[in-house]
Amino acid sequence: MELMTDQRFRKTIKYLRALFFLCFIIACLMVLFIIGVLIYAKVLGPPPLAVPQSTLYYDDNGTVIGESNNGQKRYWVNFDEISPHLIDATLAIEDRKYYEHNGFDYKRIAGAALADIKAMSKVQGASTISQQYARNLYLEHDKTWQRKLNEAFYTIRLEMNYTKEQILEGYLNTIYYGHGAYGAQAASQYYFGKDASQLTLAEAAMLAGIPKGPSIYSPLASIEKAKLRQGTILSAMQEINLIDEAAAQKAEQEKLKIVGKHPHTKLVTAPYFQDAVRQELSELLKLDERTIELGGLKVFTTLDLDQQKLAEETIAKQISDDSAIQVGFVAMNPKNGYVKALVGGRDYTESSYNRVTQAERQPGSTIKPLLYYAALEQGFTPASTMRSELTTFKFDDNRAEYTPHNFNNQYAEDDITMAQALALSDNVYAVKTHLFLGEETLVETAKRFGITSDMAKVPSLALGTSGVRVIEMANAYSLFANGGKKVKPVTIKKVENHKGEVIYEHDPKPQAVLRPDLAFVMTHMMTGMFDKKLNGYASVTGSTIINDMTRTYAGKSGSTNADSWMIGFSPQLVTAVWTGYDDGQTIELKLDQMYAKNVWVEFMEEALEGTPEKSFKAPKGTVGVYLDPVNGKLATKECPVRRYTYFAAGTEPTEYCTEHMLEHDKESSKGKKNKHPEEHEDGDHIPWYKKVLPWS
Incomplete structure (x- = not known):
């Protein structure tokens, strides 16, 4: 045994x-x-914390003008930008031992398991904030063992690589609060119309209760259930000594104002401009479309809301509703290239095609200031004369003959100065200048002015027959307005990522690309389109809008059969306007031909209203003299019209006008220095253009 x-x-x-x-x-x-x-x-290593967030666009004063998202409102805010009341309320109801555990509350897990066994069903949750955050970031909300294991693994990774504050910040920025609002900031704005940092205790307690069941505890779904849930949370906060009884009672009795509206739901401000901004984001930062749309970026743009609104209203007022004509409009600050207003078409909902940045249209005579600037560099002056008459150009290389025509086939049938040729937009003078300089000169000059569109080396290029973009022409004229410094169109000043870190900031670097003296001489010549002193065989091209102007502008209009342009500037603002039909049909009505000028002058006058009237200041190396505008000689007191004109120092005329002197004065002046060059017999004083341009 x-x-x-x-x-x-x-x-x-x-x-x-x-x-x-x-x-x-x-x-x-x-x-x-x-x-x-x-x-x-x-x-x-650390798992990424990035989640889809709305990208916000701001104007130059920090006002939100647009938002891109996938239907989910998400705005990331830093931990210190969230109300301490919301943080405490969330911890009290979701995870009281958050700062004590390492991602898993084992006692709570055991308690939840025991409760589930007793009820024979899932009745109590035990997920910590870390676990919930891992699930929200990386996993679906299905109830499988694989998902639970993945959730545990991601929780471990989060706890190992991030601080408690970082995890809690991420959780509060990603949790769903109902009605499309993800995160504390979006929820605060939706429910209470304020930032998350401004929440009161009562508001925070109500907000913290919503994630348990947004369709049940949202105050918009049931204010009664929302108040009961709020009371539960206030009691929980009181139990762990986050608040006292008096504070809890006061919060529970506080009357809350529920807004129930997202702040940026119907923002349609400057849609064409916003498209241009997205394009610049892609080109500057090499961002893909998803990052641009859902990267939580904060894009600070150059847009001036007042000028944008003015541009849209002016276009709507000036162009009749029954007209099918389209428009491209852009206003820029010439000093830095900042785009202040942009309208790419009459109606974005009908056509998102941007006629400012995408369309290439013939600029017509607006190209002439670039041509004449190149001529100034080659020794021309505002007083240089050539004959304006119907001219056929013949070439030795078997090219076809070319005969440019002036508007209405009007010609001076005499010599005219460059200043008057520009003011009257004489095409014959322009083509003669173009051919004298060489057809490649204008192409290369246009590149210096920032024009990247292809240009054909042909005689008609002087009349703007190669297509360019509106934004390019506005930028080119900015070089005249700023004294010859290189700029480029800028729509973005700064970009921040979802963490508030600056990932791009525009850094303007002024670089002189034109001679300041010649840029100013050209600018002063461009004021001539508004100066009746330059009237000749026709009126100056700006005569129809002179009476609408209250300050000095420089500019140039242009037209082709299918395009109408007006580009002009003051020292502080450049505006370019194009009007025409998308299909290139001929602009036949007189009214349609005036749209560009009318839009331009009304916008410039109202945009600059209330600002100091700035004049174009002559730089060193320039000289101003009074000329007879017809012949370009120094004016005398007998000249009926005298116009003050600027030259590069040393190129100003030295010969006085004698055409208006009394007869006996003319007799006494014979043989003197100021005798007309064509009266000399030795040939030394034959005008320079007759030596090199036989057709003149």
Whole structure:
């Protein structure tokens, strides 16, 4: 009997020893597994915290003008930009031991499991904030073992690589609060119309209760249930000494104003401008479309809301509703290239095609200031004369003859100065100048002015027959307005990522690309289209809008059969307007031909109203003299019209006008220096253009 007992005892000891070793091995394997998981988690490093967030666009004063999103409102804010009341309320109801555990609340897990067993169903959750954040970031909300294991692994990675504050910040920025609002900032703005940093205790307690069931506890779904949930949270906060009883009662009795509206739901401000901004984001930062749309960027633009509104209203007022004519409009600050207003068409909902940045249209005579600037560099002056008459140009290389025509086939049938040729937009003078300089000169000059559109080296290029973009022409004229410094169109001043870090900031670097003296001489010549002193065989091209102007402008109009342009500037603002039909049909009505000028002058006058009237200041190296505008000679008191004109120092005329002197004065002046060059017989004083341009 004793033998049997001893054998049984030894057998039991043997089994117990085997069980012990088995448990020990299992425990060791579990420890090794856990160590392996931890090592693997550490090797993988921190998981990304980025989630889809709305990209916001701001004007130059920090006002939101647009938003891009996928239907989910998300605005990331830093931890210190969230009300402490919301942080405390969230911790009280969701995870009281958040700062004590390492991602898992084992006691809570055990309690939840026991409650589920007793109820024979899932009745109590035990997920910590870390677990919920991991699930919100990386996983679907399905209830499978694989998802739970993945959730645990991501929780470990989060806890190993981020601080508690970083995790809590991320959680509060991603949790769903109902009605499309993700994160505390979007929810605060939606429910209470304020930032998350401004929430009161009562508002925070109500907001913290919504994520448990947005369709149940949203105050817009049921204010009664929302108030009950708020009371539960205030009690929880009181239990762990986050607030006292008096504060809880006061918060529970506070009457809340529920807004129920997202702040940026119907923003349609400057849609063509916003498209241009997105394009610049892509080109500058090499961002893909998804990042631009859902990267949570804050894009600070150059847009002036007042000028944008003015531009849209002016276009709507000046162009009749029943007209099918289209428009491209852009206003820029010439000093830095900042685009202040942009309208790419009459109606964005009908056509998103941007006629400012995408369309290439013939600029017509608006190209002439670039041509004449090149001529100034080659020795021409505002007083240089050539004959204006119907001229056919013949070429030695078997090219077809070319005969440019002036508007209405009007010609001076005499010599005219460059200043008058520009003011009257004489085409013959322009083509003669173009051919004298060489057809490649204007092409290369246009590149210096920032024009990248292809240009054909043909005689008609002087009349703007190669297509360009409106934004390019506005930028080119900016070089005249700023004294010859290189600029480029800018729509973005600064970009921040979802963390508030600056990832791009425009850094203007002024670079002189034109001679300041010649840029000013050209600018002054461009004031001539508004100066009746330059009237000749026709009126100056700006005569129809002179009476609408209250300050000095420089500019140039232009037209082709299918395009109407007006580009002009003051020292502080450049505006370019194009009107025409998308299909290139002929502009036939007189009214349609006037749209560009009328839009331009009304916008410039109202945009600059209330600002100091700035004049174009002559730089060093320029000289101003009074000329007879017809012949370009120094004016005398007998000249009926005298116009003050600027020249590069040393190129100003030295010969006085004698055409208006009394007859006896003319007789006494014979043989003197100021005798007309064509009266000399030795040929030394034959006008320079007759030596090089036989057709003149």
